[in-house]
Amino acid sequence: MNSQEENILKSLPHKTIERLSQYRRALLFCFDEGKTHIFSHEIARILHITPVQVRRDLMLIGYSGTLRKGYNIQELIDLISTIIDSHEVMNVAIVGMGDLGRALVNYVKGKRHKLAIVAGFDNNPDKIGTVVADIPCYSIERLSKMIREKNIQIGIISVPRSYTTDIAAKLVEAGIKGILNFTPKPVNVPDHIYLEEYDMLTSLEKVAFYVKVSQEKEKSE
Amino acid sequence: MNSQEENILKSLPHKTIERLSQYRRALLFCFDEGKTHIFSHEIARILHITPVQVRRDLMLIGYSGTLRKGYNIQELIDLISTIIDSHEVMNVAIVGMGDLGRALVNYVKGKRHKLAIVAGFDNNPDKIGTVVADIPCYSIERLSKMIREKNIQIGIISVPRSYTTDIAAKLVEAGIKGILNFTPKPVNVPDHIYLEEYDMLTSLEKVAFYVKVSQEKEKSE
DNA sequence: TATTCATTGTTAATTAAATAACAATACAAA
DNA sequence: TTTGTATTGTTATTTAATTAACAATGAATA
Incomplete structure (x- = not known):
């Protein structure tokens, strides 16, 4: 990737990044249904946004559709993928294999080629050493070691609230690059680590x- | 509530509403730790925002702190509650009692006086008729009836993707007022129903x- | 008592995001 | 062939959200 392309990436609005993920998700389903082309107003309708917004986002990533025919779904999926996906597979760990952790694993599993949940961690002895939803579950004690060994770059926190701070610290110490925190306890991480937090109760x-x-x-x- | 107060509510920015929920969440924890007052920069630090943002939001809801002493946590919690909470308890149903549904129930349960998850729905015969995380689980067939009987106003959708559209239609038909959709399939609902969608994969x-x-x-x- | 300082509250300015406006164009219909 | 139309792509405008600036103030300190 050259530096011009890099600059495009860095200049994309945060909201556009979110929508690109949503566009791809919707497009993949349309593709599965046998559609080959789609109009901006169709995408807009699916995602409850305006057609202008769709066209503007696609303009930002440099994609052109065909007048009166719309956008080629396959092409657009591929382009969005080159933009938002990493080149190599990005390895993900889930800390906390309770209901939420399992929900996440089962949902993400096999959906994106470039995202692989490769390890789960928990402190429940009944879970440690077992395979939950196809991924091995390890003791929290082995977190740091496994993150380095398996080259895990993203950590998802889905533990009970009281463990959040400790787990975040362990992830940071282990050299994680990004954290997705689903607990209601906000965490503090150094600037070079990307942090995303979501609380279901707020929604x-x-x-x-x-x-x-x-x-x-x-x-x- | 008089119409002036109503107008304040309606004029609050969407982002402020989200933050009010986050403020309260953080304040409740601070209160539990025995704190009585808090500065704008402390709240800001917890939530990764700026102190100005905090003060501006509090200005919008008409709350005044004490110079050099900060905000009274108890008072602020109470004020935020009068703003974002409903007067009567709002009843919530969860459709889909899989991992995600259970995670939600267990997380929300007992946390907010004005939000009660009063029913779960599933099509798995093993779950129907049982009590999952303290809430009764019913057959999808009884959804419409139960929503009316129990005066349920909010529906959370946490079913597999392929059921989403059908469940949303059932909820709408039953007279639901708001929907929180956690599936990757966006739904279409009439304008008078408030819809919030969240996809973990996008995060x-x-x-x-x-x-x-x-x-x-x-x-x- | 006077001065400094930390903090609030509020208006002004800036930035980010969304929407509107419209030119360009290619296809369809007349 | 001409005209109308649906759609894209892009710039201009508007709206929403955030941040900056700063006056006000009261507690702490000299």
């Missing part, structure tokens, strides 16, 4: 809030 | 992307 509370607001609006009418 | 791909970019930057240096 639920957001829904509850807007439901409440719409109900109050109804009442006052 | 993971985002982390992978930024890890990749930072690595390429390193290489080129």
Whole structure:
């Protein structure tokens, strides 16, 4: 990859990166259904956004469709993949093989060629040494060693809240490059590590809030 | 609630709503640790945002702290609660009691007074009729009936992708007010229903992307 | 008592994101 | 062949979100 292409990557808005992932996801399903081409307004409709937004994002990544025929799904999937996927397979570890950890493994498993969940960690003796959803589960004590050995670059934290800080520290110490934290406890990591945090309860509370607001609006009418 | 207060609610930026939920979450933990007051820069540090952002959000909801003493944690928790919580308890159903559904129930259970997960639905005969994580699990066939009977206003979808569309339609038909969709299949719902969608894979791909970019930057240096 | 300082609250400025506007074009229909 | 139309690609505009700037203030300190 030359430096011009690199600069395109770095200049892509964060929101566009998210949407590229969503575009690809939707396109893959369309492809499976036998479609070969798709219009911007079709993509937009699937993802609840505007056609302009779609076209603008595709412009940013330098993809051109065909007038009146739309975008070639296969081509677009491939282009998005060269942009958001790493060149080599990126190895991922999940720390915390409870319900959420297993849900994640089963969902991600086999879906993306360039993302491989290669290890799970837990402190439950019943799980250590077993294979959960096709991936081996190790003791937390072996976390640092396995991360180095298996060249794991991304760590997903799905442990109970009280363990979060400790696990994050261990991941950082082991040289992880990116962390996805699903616990309600925000973590602090050095600047060179990319951190993404998501709390399901915040999403639920957001829904509850807007439901409440719409109900109050109804009442006052 | 008078119409002036209503207007404040409606004018709050979407991002502020999300942060209010995060503020409260962080404040509750601080409160449990025995703290009584907190500075804007402390909240900011916990949530990886700026102190100005915190102060601005609190200004928007009309809360004033004490100079050099910070914000009263208890007061702030209460105020945020009056803003984002509904007056009456809001009932929630989870459709799909697999790993993700159970993770959600266990996580949300007992955490928020105004949010109650009161029913789970699944099509697995082994689960139907049982109690999973303290909530009863019903057959999908009874979904519509139960939603009306139990006055359920929010539905969380955590089923396999292929069932998503059908479940969403059932929820809409049953008169649900808000939907939180955790499946990778976006759903279409009428305008009066608030919809929030989240795909864990997109978060993971985002982390992978930024890890990749930072690595390429390193290489080129 | 006067001065310094840390902190809040608020307006102004900036940046990021989304939307609107519209030219270009190729296909279809007349 | 001409006209109309649907669609792309791109620039301009608007809106939303964040950040900067700074006045106000009251506690701590000299």
